[in-house]
Amino acid sequence: MILVLGRRLANVIPTLVAVIALVFLLFSVLPGSFISGMNEDGRTTIDPQVMERMRKEMGLDDPLPERFAKYLAHTVTGDLGKSFRTREPVTFLIGQRVWPSLKLVFAAMSFAIVIGVSLGFVAALKPGSLLDTAAMVGAISGLSLSQFWLGLMLMYLFALKLQWLPSFGYGDGGLTHLILPAVALGVGPMALLARTTRAAVLDVLNADFVRTARSKGMSERRVVTWHVLRNALVLVVTIVGLQFGSLMGAAVVVEKLFAWPGVGSLLVDSVFQRDMPAVQGCILMIVIFFLAINTLVDIAYVVIDPRIRYGR
């Protein structure tokens, strides 16, 4: 089991290096990045001498492989450079934002899992019923909503009209400020989880071993709790892992909408200030986080599924 886990972890490292390389290349090779971009639209004009000094300081004139080697070395040791704007280390800037972001993302995902998975389950146990139809119509609608519009509407209804919840901001970090952005962010994955859970449960309910379970004289409830649940879970876990990706993309927009002090809003602000080290750092953080989640999902698999645990 440890061996399998070790192999999975070893697989992450090349992906990680590739991701770092990609982010590096994106910002170093394409036009319009870094210093050259700073005065492109005339909003930030820099004295050419200052620019020259900055280029030197950041080693932007060195050959590409050398720069990448440096960048990689710095990144691995946790040094993501200094922000152009505040001159503070990017790691420090991101560090301040990580906790709110994590809170939002996990709150949204928990909401999505709890509601989505149970909805999908109930729908699958009574296929064709009114509840099933309603849940699936709801699910495809949820998939078609843009999160920020939903957020805007929620904000209007619950914060401005009904005044039940604060409209934006982080507040003191309490639950009330978290609810609206988390719901806005969670509805999409919730809808997808409802659909995939339903499909997964229906699949499992038709499996031969479920017929075996019934032939043992088990009640339907026991068939579900003893045999269906875990098998359907294996399929659902994959989707949860994959959904984190789009969730984190959407989080950027939702954070911006609700003025949530997370990594996403830092990213957007930095883009507008053309603070490229910060942009690069934020993107790297997000990708690494996603990678970490997917590694966790892999580990969850190993725990749930004995076929993988014993290295098939």
Add this chain to the structure above:
Amino acid sequence: MKLPRLRGGTSLWIGGGLVALAMVVAIAAPLIAHTDPVLDANLMNAEIPPGFDFWFGTDAQGRDIYSRIVYGSRISLTVGVVSQVLNSLIGVTLGLSAGYWGGWWDDFVTGLTNLMLAIPSLIFALAIMAILGPGLSSLVVALGLTAWSYSCRVARAQVLSLKGQGYIQAARILGYGDLRIMFTQILPNILGPLIVIATLGMGGAILSEAALSFLGLGIRPPFPSWGSMLSEARDQITTAPWLSVFPGAAIFLTVLGLNLLGDGLRDILDPQSTTRRT
């Protein structure tokens, strides 16, 4: 004992209807819009709620929201269609060639696909937009370069399963060139799943366009993209909520149509559901 299944069904027709409506609106925009979406600003008409003269109301500059939404459909659909054409071209080319030739090229493409899947696509698109700057063409490029992994995977998997089959080997023995086999023998067989992926992907692209424009990184005001309209509307949510309601509803209905259509098409074109995961 298998029974014939009702195919496509309601979702295909409702979805197809919504998509057709969006397309008609986009094509006939100059005919059905009441005013010019950008130029016809009139401060005398500022922030009028929806009513008989202005169906969806007007914004702070007195522009007719209905007309702006009508024209906005052009941007959404253009971004959706063009980015999906790009994605499909990239995905199919990489997937077909990787599956067909195998070897180091296959390893490389598989690695690249996994890398693409490791980066949340909206984040990737956002990075590209940050570098290229706002605008329709950068949007199309950003969204067209970042979501090809699904079609690539499906194409590759299908080629691998088709490659061993008799008629492909027969074509090879007959001396058909690799490219000819790929495009005349294999491509038609994987068209179904690819169309489903592209349809569903179009919905995703429209949502991404709206999100990026909302952030100010996509289409910039005054041009009427649904996302940029929402971006402007946010500040007036208390005084003029209709500014937010209608563009969002337009996005919702269009994407809903594409999702329903994709679901319906999948039942017809892709019965084994290789695309279920998208």
Add this chain to the structure above:
Amino acid sequence: MTQPLLKVPLLQVDDLHIALKGESATYNAVEKVSFEIGRGEAFGLVGESGCGKSITALSVMGLLKRPLSLGGGRIVLDGEEIQDASAAEWRRLRGKRIAMIFQEPMTALNPLSPVGRQIAEMFVLHEGCGWNEAMDRAEDALRQVQVPSPERRIRDFPHQLSGGMRQRVMIAIALACGPELLIADEPTTALDVTVQAEIIDLMAELCAAKGTAILMISHDLGLVANMCKRVAVMYAGRIVEQQEADAIFATPRHPYTQGLINSLPRLGERSRRGRQRLQEITGTVPSIASYPAGCRFNPRCAAMTEICREVSPEITPLPSNGLVRCHHHG
């Protein structure tokens, strides 16, 4: 009126109909099927795939699913009609009094659950055991089906066992609570030939020891005739012939049975009669929506005459204690 007190058979299936609900019409997937199984008796049901033998078995378990439903007839277990039993009553019957073994040992076991637990469930469900006691008894059950080192195997997952071992686990599950009837639906079809014989012997041995009756379902007439005392042959949803196993080989009465026997390769036959072609039955089983009028076998039958196309033959008793459904069984 003095009637001899007849021994009540263990299972009596009487005029069974199974309905298949299609989109526009409802068909009889199985009709007029009747047979009896005595206590401890092994009874065989033979036919090609799609003839309705498996769903007949499922109906005896009360496990027919959606497009299929019971269309009529009686299923009597030990003198008690069970065809209209409630869900709770079925639960007390299944596993406890009637158990079933399925064809695919690969998929019939839950891949995520250790096999010991899957056996132990039976004791928890039907005998009110706690899990610890149930696991101990599962180990014994594995020992009985001759799985080597059962104390370790109970913790194994299905994918760690071979097909034959898995089918042994299935047998252990089925026989765990000492059922009166074991239904075996093609229990060896998915296994290697060498393993097949072992599994059949094991089943026969255990059932004989416990006095369990067997309803053996297979497409393989040879296998069934070896194991069972009496055999019924099904074709297109109906029983066409039923005889003692020896008699059915010696004097098959229905042309379909004759065809089945002629298509079997026979050991020693070549040395006795020289090389001969195995005969096959021409044509294919008609689909359920297009059963022909009259005798359902008539399009494939060499002995077919006018009446076969018009009149459906009735079940006729044979002098030798059997039944046949044919106009020309002479």
